[in-house]
Amino acid sequence: MDIKVHVREAPGDCYVVDLSGEIDVYTSPKVKDAIGELIDRGAYHLVINLEKVRYIDSTGLGVLIGGLKRVREHGGSVNLVCSNPQIKKIFDITGLVKIFGIFDSEETAMKALV
């Protein structure tokens, strides 16, 4: 019942944010802060890895959308890594598949970014 956030620098001026756990109304502020800090430091090309996320709700989606909006103002982008069908379904039914790049592996998400 918690979230872990880990940020890694990747080649090509990119950053990977590894999330693991459950993203809900209680834990999403922590995710928001981590992504916010990263963007404040000038990181506008992000891969957010959701492979270890077991659950995401509307507040979690809101944090991802908020992050995407901020990096776009700087010509940046956010790609998501997600193969969990339950989580992908949430992006499907909300139409968010159309605004995020969603990839089955970190490799493809990174390639699509740069």
Added chain:
Amino acid sequence: MDIKVHVREAPGDCYVVDLSGEIDVYTSPKVKDAIGELIDRGAYHLVINLEKVRYIDSTGLGVLIGGLKRVREHGGSVNLVCSNPQIKKIFDITGLVKIFGIFDSEETAMKALV
């Protein structure tokens, strides 16, 4: 939130009862029936393997005690296999360690039986 019961015949007229899951007021009747049937069929030397039991309450203990009493009337015995410290603790504080043979492995439980 369920219990699985599996009975195996072992060398030397012994039977092994493998239990897995949680033994509580809801699931213990199933365990009671399985052990009862075995005793009805004349099996009086039992090893009950609790290695895959994550939880046991007083109704579960009651079923084990009831089984022990029945086989003892026929000169039989019940040895338990249990290495989970949480479950062993329950046998400790209730004093049931003194009436059951409790062993860390099925091998030693079998040897002590025959």
Added chain:
Amino acid sequence: MNPAVEREPAREVVELRVPSTAEWVALIRLATAAVANRLKFSIEDIEDVKLAVAEACTAVIQHESHGEFIEVTCEVGADALHLRVHDAGRHVPRAETDRTMDYDEARVAGLGVFLIRTLMDEVTYDVHPELGTDLRMVKRLPGHPG
């Protein structure tokens, strides 16, 4: 407990009441999933129910400062799970009118209510200005169109 619930003796009722704060939503998810599991829903349907009930609680926590607790009532029917999320708040939900999602807003309004409506088979809001808001949701077992 609501009177309509008590009139049907065949249904089993589970009720959970927690403080109206973010840290308790995980417990509501856990308990609701355990109740849904008793109806033999698929894992996917259980996830839908978890998310819908959590969205309902999240809306209460985020928009309603008057209520001090959230009460979730689960009725286990033969072919459906009936959920009620009650808060004692006096704010009238905009949920009935404001259901479009607008990604251009800094805040994504209506995502929670949209998910609830998409994931559940029946959704109704009962607003009692004095007593608070009841959100009722029904999830049916597949093959039981209701």
Added chain:
Amino acid sequence: MNPAVEREPAREVVELRVPSTAEWVALIRLATAAVANRLKFSIEDIEDVKLAVAEACTAVIQHESHGEFIEVTCEVGADALHLRVHDAGRHVPRAETDRTMDYDEARVAGLGVFLIRTLMDEVTYDVHPELGTDLRMVKRLPGHPG
């Protein structure tokens, strides 16, 4: 909800009400463990609390046919978890007097109550002939002798 609970605003209260039947005890264990987890109890202490609350519910289910539900109230204090298990039954528990375990009886009487008393720091029964039985239990965080 009991008035003593409401008087202390610092404590968070979680309440769970389930039908008084065997299949719902697992849910009570799950929810109580989740609440105990918020107090940062050790895994071992959480297991103790789970077993104690389950034994309380099991006693209600096995000895009390009048009550239709069990209500478990968890109060999260700063240094202790306070639990109340309420049933609306009218049977007076023999729990206060009959606490010896007798392995020679076909039935092992008193094992449940014995476990509750061993695992919890404080245990009291309140018997109201009209309202039912309240079993109150306290588990303290280590280093908080109360």
